[in-house]
Amino acid sequence: MLSTPGEPDLFVSRQRPCRGREPRSLPAVLYVHGATFPSALSVSYPLDGRSWGADLAEAGLDVWAFDFAGFGRSERYPGQDGDPARVPPLGRAHESARQLERVLKHVVAVRGGGRVSLLAHSWGTMVAGLVAGRFPESVDRLVLFAPFARRDLTGLPDAAALGGWFPLTVAEQHSRFVSDVPDGHPPVLTPQFDQWASEWLATDPVSGGGSTPSVRTPSGPRADMLAAWSGDLPYEPGLIEAPTCIVRGEWDSMCTDEDARGLFAALTSSPLRQDVKISEGGHLMHLESGRRALYRAAAGFLLGA
Secondary structure, X not given: OEOOOOOOOEOEXXXXXXXXXXXXXXXXXXXXXXXXOOHHHOOOOOEOOEOHHHHHHHHOOEEEEEOOOOOOOOOOOHHHHOOHHHOOOOOOHHHHHHHHHHHHHXXXXXXXXXXXXXXXXXXXXXXHHHHHHHOOOOEEEEEEEOOOOOOOOOOOOOHHHHOOEEEEEXXXXXXXXXXXXXXXXXXXXXXXXXXXXXXXXXXXXXXXXXXXXXXXXXXXXXXXXXXXXXXXXXXXXXXXXXXXXXXXXXXXXXXXXXXXXXXXXXXXXXXXXXXXXXXXXXXXXXXXXXXXXXXXXXXXXXXXX
């Protein structure tokens, strides 16, 4: 647990390296999770007996991950214990960026210096973008998996009306996870979803307190998504100086071809840019049958292949 006076305690993990490899001699990567589930249910979750983190470690990376406040094994926001209408959206990108900065500095200190790459998913790409722009000397490479980009939509809900948090059920998660798959196409979501869902519910100590089990989920990421789609992306892509790879699924409605093109064009200070689109993949590709292609794309870029 990473503790700093006046800041929430953050759970930080490190993937066990492959036998015979000294972690400090390997390039480091820090995983930044998305809006609704923590690192243990994403990069560290074993599907068919093997996690993405283990795959990255075998490829030759020193793999780190953490949970934002309000998620997983990190400290909860005080507002998550009360009426969500009484607090503003918890865990906005600018606040969460301070948490990522803390973890990034911790990783650098443990490793004795050097740079660290960031591998971020969905909403987490906005937090990673903020940190990469602020600390170019600390970020080696940046992988933006299923990133949100700036859109100019109107008529979106008012972010201030979201409240501090919301209860998210297994049924709602499942609906999100499969929504991108075309009608009539065979399922691509992992058949381990029921077990995954059980472990996800267990991340909230009061998940079974109501008639329908749910996880109290910070609303800040939703507010940031609404802001981005209203034209106010929380970070400026042009400030990112690290080589950057956008990787996304063919079916991802949260990161369309137009979104990726706009974000790619806005990365004006990055010396190397890639846009990788993987066939038959959605927004949650790391939990889908095509995840191996995602693993290869991320590892290859992070290792400079």
